[in-house]
Amino acid sequence: MKKINIDGRVIGPDQPPYIIAELSANHNGQLETALKIIEEAKRAGADAIKLQTYRPDTITLNSDLPDFQITNGLWKGRTLYELYEWAHTPWEWHQALFEHARKLGITIFSSPFDTTAVDLLEDLNAPAYKIASFEAVDLPLIEYVARTGKPMIISTGMADAEEIQEAIDAARGAGCEQLAILHCVSGYPAPPEDYNLRTIPDMIERFGLVTGLSDHTIDNTTAITSVALGASLIEKHFTLDRNGGGPDDSFSLEPAELAALCRDAKTAWQALGKVDYGRKSSEQGNVKFRRSLYFVEDLNVGDVINHDSVRSVRPGYGMPPKFLEKIIGKKVKNNVIKHSVVKREDIDEC
Template identity: 60%
Template sequence: MAKDFKINGRPVGPDQPPYVVAEMSGNHNGEIGRALALIDAARAAGADAVKIQTYRADTITIDHDGPEFVIEKGLWAGRRLFELYEEAHTPWEWHEELFAHARKIGITLFSAPFDPTAVALLQGLDCPAYKIASPEIVDIDLIERCARTGKPLIISTGMASFEEIEEAVAAARGAGAEEILVLHCISGYPTPFDQANLATIPDLAERLDVAIGLSDHTMDTVVAEAAVAMGAVLVEKHFTLRRADGGVDSAFSLEPEELAVLVRNLRAVFDARGKPNYRPTDAEKEMLAMRRSLYVVADVAAGEVLTEAHVRSIRPANGLPPKYLSQVLGKRATRALRRGEPLAGDMVQGFAD
C-alpha cells in the first residue's frame, strides 16, 4: 500500500480517521464571494479539505454546436459542453485568493487540473495534492505531468475498466509518483444506491496495493458511511450552500449541515470499525459478572451427593463455569454448603478441572 500518504501533512490511510473532501465544483455559481463562503462552510462542518477544479471551457472542449458536443441525457440534458463548462469553471484569476483564504482559515485546498496549463498554474500556487477526475483517467499525459510534480496523486475511476485503472496507476508510478490514492467512483449524477458497487473498494485495495477512497454522487450519506466501514480512507462529496440556489451540481450536493453530519458519521463509523477482537472490551468488563456460573441453590450437608436440586447454572458469574456441571453432579460435598454460595472446585470431592 502507498506509504506515508499525506495531504498537506495530514496522514491518510487505514489507521487514520477518514479524510473528508468537500467538492466545490461549480457550486460557486460564478461568484467568488460564494466560493469563499463555501470554503468557510466546509471548515465549519469539519471537512479536511475543499477541492476545486482547474480548467477553462476552451481547455476542456471547443465551442462547437455539433451533436456530439451536446449532452443528450441526465442532469445536464440539452446543454452544450462549452456553455456548461463556461458556467461551471472556477476562474483562474480566483485561484490565488481561494488558496490564500483556505490557508488563512486552516483548511486544505487542492484541485483537479484538466490540462498542462492548469498543472502549471497550480504548481505556482503550491497546490498540496492533485486529483485526476474520472473522465481524465485515460489521459496518460496529464497523469504523468501531475505525477512528476511529486505531489500526492488521487485518481478517480468512474466509468473505467480495471485495465484502464491499472494503466493509470502504472503511468503515475512510472512518472515518479510515490503517493497514490485511488477513488472508487460511479459517474452517475446522481448515482442510484443499487449501482454504488461498494464491494469494489476492498477488491481494488487488494489488486492495486494502494489506499482506496470513494468519490460519492449518491443523494444521501449512507453510501459514504458504508464505504468507510468497508475500508475507504477518503470520501469526497459535492457540497453547496443551498440546493435551492441552483447551480450545475447543486442537485446532488450536500448542504453545510448535511456535510457536518457526514463528517461526524464517517468518524463514528471509523471508530466503530475498530480491529478484530475476541476479548471483552472496556465497556463489557463490568458485564462479565452477569454471566452464568454454578451456584448452590439448596443447602447441602457435608458428604451429601450433589444433584440438580442442589447445583444450577445461574447468574452471577462467581462460581465454576457452567461447563463443569456434569462433572460435579453425583459427587459429594467436601463440607456443608449453603444456598446462595458460588460453587468452587474445593467444595466437591474428586473434582479436577
Template identity: 55%
Template sequence: MPELTDIEIAGRKIGPGCPPFVICELSGNHNGDLDRALAMIDAAAATGCDAIKIQTYTADTITMDVDRPEFRIEGGLWDGRSLHELYQEAQTPYEWHPALFERARARGVILFSSPFDESAVDLLASLEAPAYKIASFEAVDLPLIAYAARHGKPLIISTGMANLAEIEAARDAALSAGAAGVVLLHCVSSYPASFADANLRTIPDMAARFGCPIGLSDHTPGTAAAVAAVALGACVIEKHFTLARSDGGPDAAFSLEPDEFSALVSDTRSAWEALGAAQYDLLGSERANAQFRRSLYVAADVKAGVRITAADVRSIRPGLGLRPEHRDAVVGRVATRNLKRGEPLAWDMLSEA
C-alpha cells in the same frame, strides 16, 4: 498482493492504517459568486473535513463551443444543455484561485484542485497546491496525468468508467512521471449514482490489485455508501458539498449540506475506529460486566450431606459461581455444608461421596 503504500498530502498521512481522509468537493455549487465560494470554504472547514477540492478549468479549456449533437447532453440532471454552456456556468474562474487558497490557509484546511489542462496545472503549481486530483473523465488523458505528476506531488485519480487496463495505465503514467504517490478512487460516473450501482466491493479488490491507497468518490445520496466504503478499506472519501441544495447549482442535487457533511466526517471516522483488529480476549471496557455472565447458583436450600439434584442448581446471572458447563458434574454430588438458596456454587461446597 502488492504492498499498500501510504502517501502524504500536506503532512497528512493517507493509507490503510490511518483515519479516512475526507475531501469536500465544492465543484460548481458556488453559482458563479466568489463570496459564496469563500463562504463555502468557511462552512466546509467547519465540518472537520481534511481537505477541500475545487475544479480548475474554463469552458474553453475543457470543451469547445460547437453546435454538434455530441456536444449536447442527453438525459440526467443536465439534459439538453451543451457541454460549453454547462461548464461556462460551473467553472471556478482562474482569477478566484489565489483568494480561495488564501482563505483555506486561513481556515487551516488543505485546498487542492482538479486541473483539466496544462494551464490549470501551471496555475495550481504557482499556488503551491499540495496534490492534484484527476477526474474520472480525464483518467484516460495520460499526457495530462504525466504533466501534473512532474510537479512531484501526490495524484488522486478517480476511476469512473475506466476498465482495469485504463486504471493501471493512469497509475503507471503518474508514478513514471514522478508523482509522490497515487490514490485511486472507486467512482460511479453517474449523477446522482444509485446504491445498486455503487459496487463497493470493488474497493478491496482494487487494493489487492494496485498496491496504493484506495478511496471512494461518492455520488450516491446521503452518507451510507461512504461509511460502508470505509468499512471495506477506503482510505479517502470525496463527496460534493453545497451550502443549501435549495440554492441550486450544477451539482446541488447530489451534494451534502453542512450538517450532513459534518455527519459524514464523524460517521466515517467512527466507522474506521470501529474496525479495530480481530481479537477474542476480554477487553478492559468489558471487565466490569464480566461478573454478570452466567454461572451456577444454588437454587434451593440443601442440607449438608444431601445429594444435589437438577432442581437444586441453576445457570443464572451473575457470574461468580462455577461455569455453566459444569452443571452435569455438579448434579449428584453431596453438599459438604448447608447450602443457601442464592449462593454461588464452588467446588469446595461439594464432594463426590
C-alpha cells in the same frame, strides 16, 4: 500497509477516513459563496476542500456541432462550452480561495484539467492533485502531474480495469510515489445500485493502493458502507443549498449532511476495529447478567452435591453452567452457604 500523506495528514486503512468536500461549481459564480463553502466544510469537520481548475477553452471547444451538445441529464440543452463557462471557478479566485482555506486550517487542493492548470496550482503550492474521472484516460496529464512530486488521487469513473492500470502505470512511471485511487460512478446523481461497492476490496487487492470512494449518490449511505469495505478516502460534492440552482447543487451535500458524513464515517471506521472474540470494555459490568452456578442450599464438608444443591442462575460470577453435570455427585471440600457462588476450590476432585 499502504498509506499516503497529504498536507501532514496520513491516509490509509489504519487511519480514520479522509473526507474531501468537493466545491466544484457550487459557488454559482460568486466568490463570496465559494469562501463560505470553505468555511462550512471546515466547520463540518472535512479534512480537505477541493476545487476544479479549468477554463472552458482549456477543457473543450466552443462549438455547437452535435458532438458538443448535451442531450440528456442535468445539463441537457447546453453545449459543453456553455456548461463549463457556467461552472468553472475563475482562475483569479484561486489565490484568495487558497489563502482563505489555509487561514481556516483546512487543506485545499484541486483537480487540474490541463497542464496550464497544473502550473497555476504549483504557483499556489497545492499540496496534492486529484485527477477527475473523465481525465483518467489523459495519460500525458497524469504524467505532468506526477512530475510535480505531489501526492495524486485518481478517480476511476467510467474506467475499466485496464484503463485504471494504465493510469497507475503512467503516474508511477513519471515519478508519483504517493498514489491513491477512488472507485467512482460518473453519473450525476448516480443511483446506489450502480456503485457495486464490492469492487473496492477487489481494487485494493488488484492495484495495491490506498483506495477510496467518489460518491455521487444523494445521501451518505453509500459512503458510510464503503468504509466497511476498506475505503480510506471519501469525496462528496458540497454546497450551501441543494436548491441553489447551480450545475452541481442538486446532487451535493448540505452542511448538516457533510457534518454527519464526517462523524459517521469515523464511527464506521472505529467500529471495524480488529478481530477480537474477547470480552470488551463496555461488557465488563454486565457479567451479572450472564448465568453461572450457585448453591441453593447450605452444605457441610463432605456433603454430596445433587441437582437440588445447585442451579444455573444469574449473575455470572460462578462456574459456567456447562460444568453442572460434572459437579453432580462430587463432595464439597468446604462448608458452603445457600446462595453462594460455586467455585472449583470448594469441590473435591474438580
